[in-house]
Amino acid sequence: MVKRAKPGKRPEIILNQNDSIPLYRQLYERLRAEILAGQLEAGARLPSTRILASTLGVSRNTTALAYELLLLEGYIESRVGDGTRVAHLEYGRSFHTTRKKYVTKDVEPQQTQLSRRGELLVTASSASEPVNRTSTDLFRVGQPDVAYFPYETWARLVARHARRSLQAVSLYQDAQGYAPLREAIAAHIGITRGVHCSPEQIIITAGSQGALDLVARVLLDPGDAAWVEEPGYQGARGSLLAAGAELVPVPVDGEGIDVALGQQLRQDARLAVVTPSHQFPSGVTMSLQRRMALLAWAREVDGWIIEDDYDSEYRFSGRPLEALYGLDSARRVLYVGTFSKVLFPSLRLGYLVAPPELLNGLLAARRFIDVYLPPLEQMVLADFIAEGHFIRHLRKMRQIYLERRNALIDALRHELADLLDVVVPEAGMHLVVWLPANVNVQAVAGLISKHGLDISFVSQFGRRPLTREGLLLGFAGTPPEELRAGVHKLALALHE
Known part of the structure; x- marks a missing residue:
């Protein structure tokens, strides 16, 4: 049943007893909206709770609770001998009016005032x-073909951990990620990519993008120069721009990024982001000579190299080339990998392999970004790898x-x-x-x-x-x- 009433000459109030929202809350919201819109003017007298309840055909408790909420929030005032009146809310009314104008289709919204960095990110x-x-x-x-993914196996592992393991990981977890998953990743990339590291050097991230963003936050100050491949992966450029870096596009040819030209452009760059195993978008593989030159540059200037091992799992002839990380004796390379392209894109799980001396800084930043990723899918992926399903x-x-x-x-x-x-x-x-x-x-x-x-x-x-x-x-x-x-x-x- 719908109840209607007109308090004086004020707009009609409609309450719906079949609604899931309590009647007192409906009445509170109607009166509040009319006050903010100026339909109930400041100083206007409101009917007593008894009269309004009688008019609406509801209990007096309903009107009393609605008035109490309005009174507590400052929308109405009540004085002995003067009844209940609408409070003076010039600021609140102007805010409400401005907001209504903003969302009206006939009025163009004001231009968003982004920072210069924000505008660069939009571009x-x-x-x-x-x-x-x-x-x-x-x-x-x-875009991989997800039709061939073994969903039944994955669902079985999800169900197993949902039943048996969630309680054990219900409290706050390690910012680095689920330990068995880090162990499985260390074993896998050590065999397949020549990336020999300990599980303690691995941080589980939200895909490769999460790893790129984390490194850029920690290793770059605003204005620092960073080499990027030209042409190259836009996700890497976005992470660097978000950190306030100055991008230095370094051309890519048949041997990968042109290190000598990069040194001419900005020898003092703080960082370089490269895809040496399978450059995006050209698909070329960085030559050994260029790899050695890049590592020598990083040692000389105390710079850092982010190796995004893009699509390296899908090599169609011969054994996958050893990662740049495996040639690095000076610990200047941070290795980034992801499972999103290999398994399915909505699985936002990747990883970062970092030199031990950077871990404290990376984990400190991680705790302020997202603390860590939800553990269930990490546990499932750890078993998926350990039981041989991944390979x-x-x-x-x-x-x-x-x-x-x-x-x-x-x-x-x-x-x-x-x-x-x-x-x-x-x-x-x-x-x-x-x-x-x-x-x-x-x-x-x-x-x-x-x-x-x-x-x-x-x-x-x-x-x-x-x-x-x-x-x-x-x-x-x-x-x-x-x-x-x-x-x-x-x-x-x-x-x-």
Whole structure:
């Protein structure tokens, strides 16, 4: 039943007895809204609790409780012999009016006053968005195929720990992360990547992005110079910008980042972020000569190197190359890895391997950011690795992605050999094809979009103009027949 009443000439008050909100709370909110909106003017007399209860057809306790809340919060005043009146709330009323104007569709909101650093982050975030956004996931970069993930196994491990283990980890946990997971990671990367470390050097993070952000916060002061690969991963640039760093784009060629040119640009840089095993977006592998030069630079200037081991798990020929971390005798390299791309993207679990002397500072910052990650998924992942499920899934997906990579390469060579130079990747989940020199990139983008394709350009991941534009074609998340159909659409667009 709905109760209505009009106190004097004031706006109608409607209370709904079927609502889950108590009647006294409904009455309080209606009166409060009318006071803030100026519909009940300052100094206006309100009916007594008895009269209002009779008018509304509710108990006097309902009106008394509503008035008590309004009185305690200063919206009304009550004096002996003068009854109850609306209080003077010029500040509150102007605030409410301003807020109503802000959300009105016909009025444009005021420009957000971000800091200079905040504006840079918005720009960097916008630059990383794909140029042609459509509903299809065809050719989407960095997207694994999650259909093959062993969800039943994962669910069984989740249920096991939810039943047996949660109580044991219900209190505050170690900021470094779940110890058995760190032990499993140390064993895995020691064997597969040549990263020999102790579990005490590992910090569990929210994906690789969490690790990049943590390192940038701790090792950089505002204004410090930091090398970034050009073109390179926008997530790394965003973390550095958030720390107030001055970005120094260092070009990448067939051997990886050009260390000599980086030294000419800013020898005194504090830090360098690199993807040596599988550079993003070009896919090149850093040569041994460049690796040694980079380590020598870090030793000379007391700089730091963040090694983002992007997509290294998916190498299609030979044994995965040893990580840069394994060549570092001066302890200047911080190694970053993630499970999001290998297992499924919503699993925001990554890790950072840091020199022992940096751990106190990194963990101190971690406690002020998010303290630590929720333990349940960490426990599940530890068992997933220890019981061999991780390696089995990795081997299966490597074979599937190899088949898809080869199907994409064959289709490109069959339909677009006259227009595109295809770079065959030895690792990862995408490849790069280079367009003819001096091509009209905007025209290409328009034609690609016209044919319903969502393809990223190499130039999106850099700040300097390219002499030749390239397209990034992801293949991991798409079956071979769909890749072939997508290449046919791309051929129609480019030949047009």
